[in-house]
Amino acid sequence: MIVFFGTPQFAVPTLEALIASRHRVALVVTQPDRRRGRGQKVTDAPVKAAALEHGIPVYQPERLREPAVTGVLRQHEPDVGVVAAYGKLIPADLLRLPRRGMLNVHASLLPKYRGAAPVHRAIINGEKETGVTIMQMVEALDAGDMLAKTALPIGADATSDEIERALAQSGARLLLDTLDRLDSGTIRATPQDEASSTYAARLTKEEGVVDWTLSAQQIHNRVRGLYPWPHAYSFLDGARLVILKTRLDDLRVHPDADTPAGDATAVDDVPGTVVAIGRDAITVATGDGRILITEMQPEGRRPMAVRDYLAGRPLQPGVKFGP
DSSP: OEEEEEOSGGGHHHHHHHHHSSSOEEEEEOOOOEEETTTTEEEOOHHHHHHHHTTOOEEOOSOTTSHHHHHHHHHTOOSEEEEESOSSOOOHHHHTSSTTOEEEEESSSTTTTEESOHHHHHHHTTOSEEEEEEEEOOSSTTOSOEEEEEEEEOOTTOOHHHHHHHHHHHHHHHHHHHHHHHHHTOOOOBOOOGGGOOEEOOOOGGGGBOOTTSBHHHHHHHHHHTTTTTOEEEEETTEEEEEEEEEEEOSSOOTTSSSOTTOTTSSOOOTTBEEEEOSSOEEEEOSBSEEEEEEEEETTSOOEEHHHHHHHSOOOTTOBOOO
16 A cells, blocks of 8 residues: 655656556645646646546645644555655654655655755756666655666756656656565665765756856756756846757857858857857857857747747847846
């Protein structure tokens, strides 16, 4: 008997894999309904919607430390608890309640990137690899013994949502394998190396502002890591411009640019300065190298390719991004 804790889309593949397996999910615990989207309507979070679709009881306590929560969970006599991106710390009394403890599906190769935003932080920091760890939960944050791991390469242009989707699927498969090995007694727990641990803090909107003095690679990593929220952004003539997609460039001016081909000194490479305008990209100088913006979203408008943006807002080399 399993009690499942989860809230966002990342947790849905794990829940559905459990439902389709020989295991029985007796109860799904998910966070209370929140207002979402532009209209701020109260809608079901992905895990709640999936549970209701399969006819599984849903429990949404405001606080897990309320005495009633322990009582509700105890009624279901869980053998094991499974946690996937629930979004809140699980108190010690609940961790001890399932007969075989609680397992966490965590989207990093622990002990690196403990915390709320492991995928985003890995991409922002330029990691070439991430993965999923199944760990035995303890009261300390993401610090329990590791039961299984699987790695996933991070592509040079991969965004956090793409990597999260891939990890959600591999994590679901890894959890089922871990449960089977627990049942057969063939699994061995490995303590984490505390000295190697790192922390992946929750993202904030303020982190989205682009520092053009960073290198082109660092900015590219931030654009990818902050997608789809809170997004990287900058300002052009005082208007906020969300930068959705970028790619890296070398120091040559593009042959399709308005700046004369081969004239790399036509515009100074001051960080944040537009140095070339192409049909499908705006080339911007950074603290080290140049970066191409290929997709953006002006404030109050829809996301658009650069060519669509330029059709309504022509630019010339020399304009500068900034506050």
